[in-house]
Amino acid sequence: MSFPWAKQYEPKQPLMRWLDEKLPVPRLVYNAVGAGYPVPRNLNYFWNFGVLAGAALGIQIITGIVLAMHYAANAGVAFGSVEGIMRDVNAGWFLRYAHANGASMFLLVVYIHIARGLYYGSYKAPREMVWLLGVTIFLLMMATAFMGYVLPWGQMSFWGAQVITGFFSAIPLVGETIRIWLLGGYAPDNAALNRFFSLHYLLPFVTAGVIILHIWALHIPGSNNPTGVDVKGEQDTVPFHPYYTAKDAVGLGVFMLIFALLIFFSPNLLGHPDNYIEANPLSTPAHIVPEWYFLPFYAILKSFTADFILPAKLWGVLAMFGSILLLFFLPWLDSSPVRSANYRPKYRAFLIVLLFDVLLLGYVGGAEANARNVVLGQIGSAYYFLHFLVILPLVAASERPRPLPNSITEAVLEKHAGTSPAKTALAN
Amino acid sequence: MVRFIAMLVGAAFTFVLALALWGTVSTAITDPAPESAEHVFHLHPKDAELSSAGFFGKFDNRQVQRGFQVFKEVCAACHSLKYVAFRDLAEIGYSEAEVKAIAGQWVIEQPSVNPDTGEAATRKNVASDRFPSPFANEVAARAANNNALPPDLSLIAKARHDGANYVYSLVGPDGYRPQPAALVKEFPGAKTPPGLHYNPYFANLNIAMPPPLTADGQVTYTDGTKATRDQMSKDVSAFLTWTAEPKLESRHGAGLAAVIFIAIFCFLAWGAYQNVWRDVKH
Numbered sequence: 001m002s003f004p005w006a007k008q009y010e011p012k013q014p015l016m017r018w019l020d021e022k023l024p025v026p027r028l029v030y031n032a033v034g035a036g037y038p039v040p041r042n043l044n045y046f047w048n049f050g051v052l053a054g055a056a057l058g059i060q061i062i063t064g065i066v067l068a069m070h071y072a073a074n075a076g077v078a079f080g081s082v083e084g085i086m087r088d089v090n091a092g093w094f095l096r097y098a099h100a101n102g103a104s105m106f107l108l109v110v111y112i113h114i115a116r117g118l119y120y121g122s123y124k125a126p127r128e129m130v131w132l133l134g135v136t137i138f139l140l141m142m143a144t145a146f147m148g149y150v151l152p153w154g155q156m157s158f159w160g161a162q163v164i165t166g167f168f169s170a171i172p173l174v175g176e177t178i179r180i181w182l183l184g185g186y187a188p189d190n191a192a193l194n195r196f197f198s199l200h201y202l203l204p205f206v207t208a209g210v211i212i213l214h215i216w217a218l219h220i221p222g223s224n225n226p227t228g229v230d231v232k233g234e235q236d237t238v239p240f241h242p243y244y245t246a247k248d249a250v251g252l253g254v255f256m257l258i259f260a261l262l263i264f265f266s267p268n269l270l271g272h273p274d275n276y277i278e279a280n281p282l283s284t285p286a287h288i289v290p291e292w293y294f295l296p297f298y299a300i301l302k303s304f305t306a307d308f309i310l311p312a313k314l315w316g317v318l319a320m321f322g323s324i325l326l327l328f329f330l331p332w333l334d335s336s337p338v339r340s341a342n343y344r345p346k347y348r349a350f351l352i353v354l355l356f357d358v359l360l361l362g363y364v365g366g367a368e369a370n371a372r373n374v375v376l377g378q379i380g381s382a383y384y385f386l387h388f389l390v391i392l393p394l395v396a397a398s399e400r401p402r403p404l405p406n407s408i409t410e411a412v413l414e415k416h417a418g419t420s421p422a423k424t425a426l427a428n
Numbered sequence: 429m430v431r432f433i434a435m436l437v438g439a440a441f442t443f444v445l446a447l448a449l450w451g452t453v454s455t456a457i458t459d460p461a462p463e464s465a466e467h468v469f470h471l472h473p474k475d476a477e478l479s480s481a482g483f484f485g486k487f488d489n490r491q492v493q494r495g496f497q498v499f500k501e502v503c504a505a506c507h508s509l510k511y512v513a514f515r516d517l518a519e520i521g522y523s524e525a526e527v528k529a530i531a532g533q534w535v536i537e538q539p540s541v542n543p544d545t546g547e548a549a550t551r552k553n554v555a556s557d558r559f560p561s562p563f564a565n566e567v568a569a570r571a572a573n574n575n576a577l578p579p580d581l582s583l584i585a586k587a588r589h590d591g592a593n594y595v596y597s598l599v600g601p602d603g604y605r606p607q608p609a610a611l612v613k614e615f616p617g618a619k620t621p622p623g624l625h626y627n628p629y630f631a632n633l634n635i636a637m638p639p640p641l642t643a644d645g646q647v648t649y650t651d652g653t654k655a656t657r658d659q660m661s662k663d664v665s666a667f668l669t670w671t672a673e674p675k676l677e678s679r680h681g682a683g684l685a686a687v688i689f690i691a692i693f694c695f696l697a698w699g700a701y702q703n704v705w706r707d708v709k710h
Contacts, residue, residue: 041710083511083582086675093675094682238708246697246704253694260690264683265483268586276587276672277579286631306448315444322441332430371456378449382442389438393431416709 002222005234007035032215038237039244040225042412046120047223047244048251049113054211055252056106061204063099071151073197075190078153079278097267098259103145104270105259107293110138119351121228121339126221128331133214135327137207142294142324144203147196149291150188154275159288161188161196167301170314187281227411228339229404236408287368295365296358297323302369303381319381326388333388336396343402346395350387357383465618469611471628476596476665484684486677487670489521494649495667496520498660501647502640503581504536506573508561511582512671515555519674527555536560574623576636585665585672592669597629600661604639 009030011017020027030036070089072081085092114134117123123131146164150157165183169175184191222231231237238244262269270292274285290298297320304316326333334347341348357380364377405411479488496517499509514531518524537550538560553560563569569577585591597603607626612619620626624634644656653659670676 041708043710080511087511087516093679097679238710242704243708246701249697250694250701253690253697256690257687257694260683260686264679264686267679273587273589273591276583303445304448306444306451308444308447312448315441319441322437326434326437329430329434333434335431370461371452374452375449375456378445378452382445382449385438385441385445389434389441393434412709 002219003038003231003234003237005237006031006038007239009034009036032219033245034241035239037219037222037240038231038234039223039240040231040236040408041238041243042225042227042408043223043244043247044226045247045251046112046116046226048248049109049116051248052109052251052255053106053113055255056102056109057204057208057211060099060102060106061208063095063102064201064204067095067099068201071197073151073194075153075193075279078151078193082152094263097263099148100271101259101262101267103148104291104293105255105262107141107145109255110141111293114138115355118354119341119348120224120226121334121336121341122224123331124334124337124339125331127218127224129217130214131331132328133210133217135324137210137214138327139324140203140207140210144200144207145291145293147200147203149275150193150196151200152275153193153279155277155279155283155285156272156275156288158188158279158281159285160290161192163288164290165192167317167320170311170317172314188279224339225408226340226342227405227408228343229406229408229411232407232409289366292362292366295363296361297365299361299365299377300381300384302365303374303377305374305378319385323384326385330388330392334392334396336399336401338401338404343404344395344399345402346399347392350391350395353383354387357387465611465615466632468614469608469628469633470631471597473590473593473597473629474600474602476593476662478592478662478666478669480666480669480673480676481592484680486680487520488666490651491663491666492520492670493522494651494653494659495663495665495670497649498641498647498664499581499667502660503664504559504562506562506569506578506637507581508563508578509559509582509671510561510580511558512674513556513558514553516674520670524555531555531557534560536562539564574636578637581668581671583672585669587672591672592665594629595668596661596665598627598635599639599641599664601641601657603627603629603661 009020009024009027011020011026016026019025027036067085070081070085070092072078082096085096087093089095117131117134146160150161161183165179165188168179168182171178180186182192183189184195222237225231272289272291289295300323301316301320304312304319306312306315308315310318336344336347338344341351360376361380361384364373364380367373405414479486479491499507514527514534517527517530522530531553534553538553538557540549540551541547542549563572566577579587585595588594604625604627607620618633620634624636625638626633627635641657641660644654646657647655647660649655673679
């Protein structure tokens with residue numbers, strides 16, 4: 001597909017030859033994730049996370065389909081049906097804990113996958129479409145995760161749904177009408193629960209479809225690599241199989257190990273105790289917080305506490321959606337031709353600050369809203385927007401990148417001569 | 429153009445955040461949020477030292493059975509346990525005959541229908557029944573409890589932060605105590621209202637439930653264990669940990685097997701990776 005030296009699929013078995021003529025599915029697989037896809041030889045472990053995200057989606061779909069066989073999406077019985085799964089369905093506790101923690105694992109690996117893309121400039125030409133599809137997948141995942149969290153119909157489910165659908169009521173004039181239309185009522189109830197279940201079942205398959213496009217778009221230019229330098233020749237690449245299938249198996253093992261520790265030994269670590277209390281519209285929890293993976297965005301929402309032309313709530317909602325939507329413009333905000341942050345000293349420094357900034361926002365999102373935390377959230381939110389919208393374009397225009405290696409192979413040989421390309425680059 | 433608009437948007441958000449920051453800081457200086465009594469006097473629960481805690485935790489069935497006895501003789505008067513069935517008691521070591529006897533002799537009967545007249549009636553519990561609620565509905569429960577609603581206890585150990593230790597601390601000898609004089613002096617508005625009881629382990633310090641375990645020997649354990657208040661509160665915490673997470677033991681067992689299996693997989697995958705890449709510098 002991408003490079004002229006890619007190996008060609010040659011079926012030897014008569015049956016496989018027959019199949020290749022009628023429906024070349026084995027050829028497709030061979031070219032996509034087999035020996036027919038040449039990949040840069042210098043990928044590090046951060047390149048495992050795409051495959052891990054795919055595995056996580058597979059686990060979510062399989063456990064989710066079985067859970068749906070036992071779950072009842074009715075506000076009167078939903079909570080009880082989840083307890084039925086936990087107590088009376090064979091291995092039901094395993095399915096439910098795997099699905100609940102699987103969502104966390106999925107978001108975790110996707111966040112690392114996105115951070116990898118930011119660090120190594122994987123969003124830049126010629127991979128803009130890969131990035132745009134990736135941000136679309138992220139949005140679909142967020143919607144799916146939110147609606148999934150509503151289904152157990154605990155206190156946090158109900159009040160989370162109340163808060164998140166409440167965002168729409170910030171829209172001037174039509175907001176309240178839209179909110180009621182989305183919920184099918186004045187507050188989350190049976191109508192909302194049923195449609196959330198329907199969409200929660202649908203969206204993972206939409207996500208899977210967009211993932212196919214994501215991989216398709218990736219395979220046209222081929223994978224990026226830690227130097228960010230384009231592939232120059234056959235010596236720069238190895239076939240995906242067996243080289244990266246073997247490496248991904250190691251990553252998958254470590255992923256499964258962490259996942260198993262969560263499911264079997266601390267399944268409620270990332271959950272909130274209030275979600276073991278059945279939804280009660282008459283009793284508001286002391287602290288309504290979303291799941292951990294939404295906390296940075298929740299912190300941005302909460303940081304807008306001042307009215308200025310628009311009401312504070314609308315600013316917060318615009319900023320929260322804006323904080324994700326701005327990622328769509330990233331390939332055009334960053335005009336630096338150098339991809340990898342290893343060769344971009346200023347960008348690298350700001351990106352490390354951004355990493356800690358997002359972690360700080362995550363802390364603030366879940367913490368008590370006292371003056372200290374609100375101040376931290378406001379400073380953290382300001383840096384988030386400044387980083388992407390102001391600093392990134394300015395740095396790209398002003399920065400002097402370090403000298404790039406001539407090729408991937410040169411970088412690899414230099415590394416084996418004693419110093420890593422990153423170290424050499426940073427020492428210059 | 430994209431970059432120009434982006435900078436404008438970035439500047440707008442930053443400006444509004446700066447305004448908000450100004451507001452937060454000036455409010456914090458001119459009108460600082462007052463300390464609350466909950467903030468100063470709330471205590472984190474003490475460790476109940478249950479055998480089910482930790483990676484290899486298992487239930488101590490004798491302790492869980494003692495806890496069940498405390499639940500039956502004390503808690504069940506007001507609290508329901510609606511997600512647990514009598515048959516589930518087999519998991520904590522009761523024989524089939526014992527389960528039948530416990531269900532048949534349970535004081536509160538199951539709501540039912542008179543087979544001849546169709547009128548509402550009650551019948552004796554059987555092993556497949558879930559524990560019946562002591563009150564017919566929420567209104568009845570509130571009417572009998574000074575307008576407070578005794579929560580269902582099936583999931584209480586998971587529905588509170590650090591739930592098992594919370595239950596132990598709340599009902600244990602250390603929980604209910606006279607309101608400290610310092611608290612009333614510092615926060616005159618936070619005096620425990622009549623009808624409520626001071627308890628530093630409860631989120632807002634004032635709980636509607638009267639002290640449930642008031643004297644040593646309140647329950648006479650069939651296994652001869654001395655029923656101190658500390659012992660009874662630990663035992664009931666063990667029982668409610670089981671009702672909230674009845675599959676804990678099989679979860680821990682399966683987890684150990686899964687982790688060993690995956691660790692072997694990791695080891696083999698690492699070996700295969702080293703083998704495949706042995707001739708390729710990367």
